[in-house]
Amino acid sequence: MRIDIITVVPDLLTSPFEASIMKRSIEKGLVDIQLHNLRDYSLGNYNQVDDYQYGGGAGMVMMIEPIDKCISALKEQRDYDEVIYMTPDGKTLNQGMANQISTLENIIILCGHYKGVDQRVRDHFITREISIGDYVLSGGELGALILCDAIIRLIPGVLGNETSALTDSFQDNLLAPPIYTRPAEYKGWEVPEILTSGNTPKIEEWREDQAYKHTQERRPDLLE
Ligand code: ADE
Numbered sequence: 001m002r003i004d005i006i007t008v009v010p011d012l013l014t015s016p017f018e019a020s021i022m023k024r025s026i027e028k029g030l031v032d033i034q035l036h037n038l039r040d041y042s043l044g045n046y047n048q049v050d051d052y053q054y055g056g057g058a059g060m061v062m063m064i065e066p067i068d069k070c071i072s073a074l075k076e077q078r079d080y081d082e083v084i085y086m087t088p089d090g091k092t093l094n095q096g097m098a099n100q101i102s103t104l105e106n107i108i109i110l111c112g113h114y115k116g117v118d119q120r121v122r123d124h125f126i127t128r129e130i131s132i133g134d135y136v137l138s139g140g141e142l143g144a145l146i147l148c149d150a151i152i153r154l155i156p157g158v159l160g161n162e163t164s165a166l167t168d169s170f171q172d173n174l175l176a177p178p179i180y181t182r183p184a185e186y187k188g189w190e191v192p193e194i195l196t197s198g199n200t201p202k203i204e205e206w207r208e209d210q211a212y213k214h215t216q217e218r219r220p221d222l223l224e
Contacts, residue, residue: 041065093133
């Protein structure tokens with residue numbers, strides 16, 4: 001999968017791709033991340049990428065021309081399945097969306113900044129708008145990272161044990177059951193006996209039951 005990220009602050013995006021699972025996915029050649037500094041497509045001598053809004057009002061707006069130039073240059077090189085815009089008024093990211101996006105070949109992620117982008121960018125270039133939650137960030141970059149992490153770990157071969165993404169919370173609309181590791185007893189706090197019984201079918205049954213209870217307590221909306 002190839003992910004092209006368009007941003008005015010590429011520095012915000014570098015280190016998360018240089019560690020842990022996202023780094024490994026790149027090293028394994030399963031993911032290609034390309035960062036594009038929108039200022040490289042800016043207008044005039046001042047590297048301008050934003051301007052005042054028509055009709056007045058506080059805050060700057062990202063201009064259409066640099067964004068058009070950047071997206072068009074990318075589209076000349078390959079076809080894209082989606083051009084995603086990160087914005088608080090987009091559709092809230094969930095596991096189902098991450099699953100679907102992880103199956104795509106090439107995507108562009110545009111990070112908004114300032115007040116956001118000229119509406120014509122959204123009308124003519126964007127195929128999908130995604131929010132990471134009902135709060136406003138100072139830009140779309142952190143949201144883009146969250147989206148990338150959520151989708152990259154689902155790409156076959158990225159996680160060592162393929163089943164481990166399938167047993168994540170939300171994959172079947174259930175939260176994950178509690179998990180334990182050694183020691184079996186610590187300060188008198190014991191691991192549930194069933195988990196050390198070696199009875200695999202019973203353990204599976206217990207896990208399903210716990211996942212259901214956990215979901216009912218914390219996120220009953222997922223069961224509706
Ligand atoms: N940009 C600013 N706030 C955001 C949010 N909540 N989700 C995605 N992009 C954003």
